[in-house]
Amino acid sequence: MTHRHPIPLPAIVRPDHRGRTHPDPRADPPTQAFDPANARTVRIPVVVPDTVRIATVHNGGRIAAAEGSGPPGPDTGLHDGLALSVSSLIGSAAGFISWLIAARIMPTADVGNAQLVVSAFMLVGGVSQLNLGVGLMRWVPNAGQGTSRLVRRSLLLMMPLSGAIGLVYALITPRLAAIAAGPDGPFALGLLVFGLACTGWVVFIVHDFLLVALGKPWWTAWRNGLFAVVRLGLLLALGGVLTLGEFGVVLSWVAPIVVWIALGTVVIGVLSRRATARATTDRTPCRADIIGFLAPTAVSQAAISLLYNQIPVLVNVRFGPEVGIVFFIAWQAVMVIDLAAVYFMDSMSVSVGREPHRINELAAAARRRLMIIFLPALALGAALARPLLMIFGAEYAAAENVLRLLLLGLAFRLVVAHELGVRQAIGWGIGFARLQLTSSVLVLLVAIVVPVTGGGVSALMPVAIGYVAAQVISAAAVLLFPARRRADLEVRSP
Incomplete structure (x- = not known):
């Protein structure tokens, strides 16, 4: 196995299992790209019902004013x-x-x-x-x-x-x-x-x-x-x-x-x-304009491609094809849930676009719903790990504990997925790309440095444990420095 987004600055995108990314077709390009050398004012499109407003955001992420840009065209x-x-x-x-x-x-x-x-x-x-x-x-x-x-x-x-x-x-x-x-x-x-x-x-x-x-x-x-x-x-x-x-x-x-x-x-x-x-x-x-849009979003896309595809390649090369394909099947099962969690957070962009002054409240509600929906799904997946892998054969079912550990790591990854959704919703494109890249690199390092010991599927256990550790580190960093604290959004009526 192997590909939207209403108001990021620039638009944030993610590939699905085939490497393709799905944008929100309603998204408008930012009217002014972020300039790190002169980070005084940034203008981002904020979507609200029946109109599109351009919000002026100063240093620190404060929305100072908004000006109407007229009704949008036909919605396809x-x-x-x-x-x-x-x-x-x-x-x-x-x-x-x-x-x-x-x-x-x-x-x-x-x-x-x-x-x-x-x-x-x-x-x-x-x-x-x-x-x-x-x-x-x-x-x-x-x-x-x-x-x-x-x-x-x-x-x-x-x-x-x-x-x-x-x-x-x-x-x-x-x-x-x-x-x-x-x-x-x-x-x-x-x-x-x-x-x-x-x-x-x-x-x-x-x-x-x-x-x-x-x-x-x-x-x-x-x-x-x-x-x-x-x-x-x-x-x-x-x-x-x-x-x-x-x-x-x-x-x-x-x-x-x-x-x-x-x-x-x-x-x-x-x-x-x-x-x-x-x-x-x-x-x-x-x-x-093209470079301003592509530069940060290409980084985030490359980070996700590395996470979804480079990890199983590394495991295959280092541990051999018999072990590599078993890991690949378990990894794909985890990445499907990961992708679903990331897509779940997309709706927060719309909510924040309508009511940006409620960012903290909306972020807390999104986190609560994310955990209520996905944590039981992860627990169910862990309980059914063996019968699910048996669909492919007994050799694959031997990785049941590896799959359970990966699902445990994904529970911590949900914290990162939530933070990515928040950064997307407030239009922090560079922050989104940085977090996605950092979390992907941590997992890549695990796949590179974990020693190849023993034989068979048991050799994958250190990789799975390393994945859990990488997600714990990423989640801890996110909890210490949440995007909404940095944004400190304040909205005044236009």
């Missing part, structure tokens, strides 16, 4: 958001089914080797996106005559970047190229296949955002649904019937990705040219 956010959500659900379901099938028809080592390649190219694609997917959703609808140019330049930036990072990554981790090359395939072929996977995946991600931006949101659900069907069919044919093992799994991903981006690029090109031809003005954002 419901259809856009629903289409992206359906698309994400399709991808999640397909990911779960594909790994379940692989676990049932292949040896554990083969599944582990395939997982290493898939997690790696998803990591590279997620990082290389630079959050341009969300940026294009914000800029393309109003780009006018610059639509085609904006789309073309964005793709020409991401594709070579992801390919280059992928090649370097494969050279540092030669197993990636060896697996991608297939049985007795040359190393150069493996580099080519892995590079294509990285380049293709970043385009595959961004095409969904472009379809929404170009007015075809439900095409995302259809393309992802068809992609899932084809990929699962190829997995059964290549991995089961032809018994290609790990190479069959890799091909079941890479082949449809290449075909889909080729066809999708033609479709996107036609749609963007039509939008360009209809327009009478060119309203593409300037370079400074």
Whole structure:
């Protein structure tokens, strides 16, 4: 397995299991980017019923005044958001089914080797996106005559970047190229296949955002649904019937990705040219605005990609494919809950946008609801750890205690998820990125420095304990320095 947000400064986004990030389509770009060298005044969009007001925020986060900017345009956010959500659900379901099938028809080592390649190219694609997917959703609808140019330049930036990072990554981790090359395939072929996977995946991600931006949101659900069907069919044919093992799994991903981006690029090109031809003005954002939006949000997106994908890659490389795939299954179960908790906190942005003077009260209420909903779910998951993992097989069920420890760590991670929601709600984009990056780096350090001792799944216990420790440290830091204390928001009627 492997991708919104009303009022962050800049907008805060998160990838789902496939590396894609979901913005709130109703979000407006900030009218003035944060300048660390002259941190005197920042203007952020505050969403309230039936209007959009621009709040002037001075040092310390105090809202001094708000000025009306007129009513918003037609709200297409419901259809856009629903289409992206359906698309994400399709991808999640397909990911779960594909790994379940692989676990049932292949040896554990083969599944582990395939997982290493898939997690790696998803990591590279997620990082290389630079959050341009969300940026294009914000800029393309109003780009006018610059639509085609904006789309073309964005793709020409991401594709070579992801390919280059992928090649370097494969050279540092030669197993990636060896697996991608297939049985007795040359190393150069493996580099080519892995590079294509990285380049293709970043385009595959961004095409969904472009379809929404170009007015075809439900095409995302259809393309992802068809992609899932084809990929699962190829997995059964290549991995089961032809018994290609790990190479069959890799091909079941890479082949449809290449075909889909080729066809999708033609479709996107036609749609963007039509939008360009209809327009009478060119309203593409300037370079400074683009960099001002992408810089902090790309950091937060990269941090989440590292957390979701780099951790299982490190475990796989250090502990071996048999142990790595068992950890991967447990890790994905935890990350699904993590992502749900983060999404749960998104609603706080809307509440604070309507009543910013109630930030402390709203934050406390959100924390209470978050704990009431998710702590029992974590306890239930811990109780059912063994039967849940038995779905994949007895080898995976051996990691029941590892899963329980990861769920315990996630209980402390809820404190971090709550703080991320608060920082997003008050528009503290840099603070959001810093917290997300710090918490991800702590877990990365655990995966890097924990010694490889013993054999089998028991070797994963120190990793799980380290994850718990990292979350305890992050939660303690958050409780000592909460964002709402720093913000100290005071609102006066406009």
